[in-house]
Amino acid sequence: MTTVLKxxxxxxCNHKIAQxxxxxxxxxxxxxxxxxxTPELLMEAAIWWIKTHxxxxxxxxxxxxxMVEQL
Structure with missing residues (x-):
């Protein structure tokens, strides 16, 4: 996973949890x-979320x- 996506x-997540x-x-x-x-970033997230995990x-x-912090 790229640093940008991480x-x-x-x-x-921090924002949603705080809210x-x-x-x-x-x-x-x-x-x-x-x-x-940013379609490449969206695809990276989708693959990580759906296919990988x-x-x-x-x-x-x-x-x-x-999960992301443990990467």
């Missing part, structure tokens, strides 16, 4: 704008943050 995921608490769920789409201007569409932000 930083983006941790940043978004809604430890029980908040997210999908990998949460890391991108509605108008995706076979995660559900929504997962707890704390779980995703912990």
């Amino acid at each position: 930083q983006k995921i941790v940043e978004v 809604k608490g430890d029980n908040v769920g997210i999908s990998f789409y949460a890391f991108f704008k509605n108008k995706n201007d 076979q995660l559900d569409h929504f997962e707890k932000a704390v779980k995703i943050k912990k």
Whole structure:
């Protein structure tokens, strides 16, 4: 996983957790704008989320943050 994607995921997870608490769920789409201007990064996130880890569409932000921080 690229450093850029790692930083983006941790940043978004921290923001969502601060807003809604430890029980908040997210999908990998949460890391991108509605108008995706970085398709390569989106594909990297999708492959990591769906193919590599076979995660559900929504997962707890704390779980995703912990997984990414362990990389």
